[in-house]
Every structure is written in structure tokens, then in C-alpha cells.
Amino acid sequence: MELFRSLVIILMGSVLVNNYVLSRFLGICPFLGVSKKLDQATGMGVSVIFVMIMATLATWPIQTFILDPLGLGYLQTIVFILVIAALVQFIEIVLKKFMPALHKSLGVYLPLITTNCAVLGVTINNINDGYNFLESIVAALGCGLGFLLAMVLFAGVRSRLDESDVPQHFKGLPITLISASIVALAFMGFGGIVENLFPAV
Numbered sequence: 509m510e511l512f513r514s515l516v517i518i519l520m521g522s523v524l525v526n527n528y529v530l531s532r533f534l535g536i537c538p539f540l541g542v543s544k545k546l547d548q549a550t551g552m553g554v555s556v557i558f559v560m561i562m563a564t565l566a567t568w569p570i571q572t573f574i575l576d577p578l579g580l581g582y583l584q585t586i587v588f589i590l591v592i593a594a595l596v597q598f599i600e601i602v603l604k605k606f607m608p609a610l611h612k613s614l615g616v617y618l619p620l621i622t623t624n625c626a627v628l629g630v631t632i633n634n635i636n637d638g639y640n641f642l643e644s645i646v647a648a649l650g651c652g653l654g655f656l657l658a659m660v661l662f663a664g665v666r667s668r669l670d671e672s673d674v675p676q677h678f679k680g681l682p683i684t685l686i687s688a689s690i691v692a693l694a695f696m697g698f699g700g701i702v703e704n705l706f707p708a709v
Contacts, residue, residue: 515646518639522650524698528626529658530688531695535626539658540684542614549663551610552618553656555603557649559595559621560630564648566591567631568641588631589622596622626655662691 528534535556542552567588575581600618603611611618621627630651634644665687674683 515643518643518646519650519653522647523654523657524695524701526651527654527658527695528629528651529655530692532629533692534629535624535655538620538624539655539662540688541620543659543662543666545613546660546663546667547610548613549659550656551614552621553652553659555599555614555618556621556624556627556655557652559592559599559624559627560648560652560655561645562595563588563592563627563631564634564644566595568634568644571635572641584632584635585628588628592627592631593622626651658691662688665691 522528526532529536529539538552538556543549570587570591571581571584575584575587596619599621600611603614603618630648634647637647639647666684669683669687678686
């Protein structure tokens with residue numbers, strides 16, 4: 509029961525309280541670049557979930573069983589980036605073959621997952637937070653779901669902005685950044701909610 513509680517807290521905390529985009533401000537480039545249309549935002553969010561989970565599956569054992577025992581922890585960032593880059597190339601090949609429409613709509617933003625600091629941040633923070641393998645996978649899933657949630661929510665906001673009468677000086681990027689900051693402020697209200705929903709027995 510305690511294991512289930514801790515996993516739920518990690519999952520819900522990653523989605524809501526510690527949302528990588530809206531709370532930690534990682535992965536802002538795809539958040540602003542691919543959130544204009546709902547289908548693109550959803551496709552990017554699902555791709556990032558897959559990359560985060562697969563990257564964690566690969567990097568946690570590498571860190572635990574190779575880098576740490578050999579005293580090569582200082583190579584962590586380089587190794588993790590190489591693993592993430594390889595996974596993104598794999599996803600790009602799969603999407604191009606089986607979902608060409610989504611591959612075309614994502615365009616240049618799909619290779620940008622390689623440099624998405626949210627993916628690298630998840631893999632490094634899982635190690636720094638001392639999570640075991642199962643906790644790391646749950647955290648990666650939660651962070652990916654949080655990224656997808658932020659993308660879908662902001663795609664809805666931006667669709668409303670397109671229909672709104674925005675003052676001339678705020679059109680374009682300024683109103684987008686202001687809207688993103690308001691959405692981020694809304695997510696601050698989730699602080700402490702997970703622990704209250706799942707109190708210690």
C-alpha cells in the first residue's frame with residue numbers, strides 16, 4: 509500500500525505540481541512552437557511521452573550499472589544526450605513509415621525533441637532524486653503526461669486567442685507569452701494537493 513501511495517504521489521506530482529513545462533519551465537521551445545494546432549500538440553505530446561519513458565528505460569541502467577561503478581558519472585550529460593538522440597531518430601523513422609501525415613505536420617519540431625531539455629531533465633532528475641527503476645519509469649510517465657496536458661491546454665488557449673480581438677501591440681508572441689504565464693500561474697494552485705489527496709496512513 510505504501511509503494512502504491514508513493515508511486516501515485518510521484519505520478520500526480522509529475523503531472524500537476526512539478527509540471528516540467530509550466531512549473532519547471534523546461535521544454536518551452538516545442539511548447540510555444542507546436543501548440544498552434546491541437547493535432548500537432550497532441551502528436552508532439554505523445555511522442556515526448558514515448559521518448560521520456562524509453563530514455564529513462566535506457567539511461568537509468570546505464571547510469572546505475574556502467575557510469576557509477578566505473579567512476580564515469582561526469583559523462584552523464586553526454587551519454588544521455590546520445591541515447592535521446594538515437595531514440596528520436598528511431599521515432600522519426602517509425603512516424604515517417606507508419607504515420608506520414610503526423611510526421612509531415614510535426615516537421616522540423618520532431619528532430620527538436622533531441623534538444624528538448626525536458627527529456628534530458630527527466631532522465632537526470634530521476635537519478636538526482638534517488639528514484640529506483642520503477643519510480644523513474646513512473647516519474648517519466650508523469651512528466652510526459654504533464655507535457656501532453658500542457659500542450660493540449662495551451663493549444664486550446666491559442667485557438668481562442670486566434671479568435672480574440674487582441675490589441676495591436678500584443679499580437680503574436682507577446683500575447684502568447686502572457687497567456688503561457690497565466691496558465692503557469694494556474695498550475696501553482698496544485699501545490700500540496702497530491703499529499704492531501706493521499707495522506708500517509
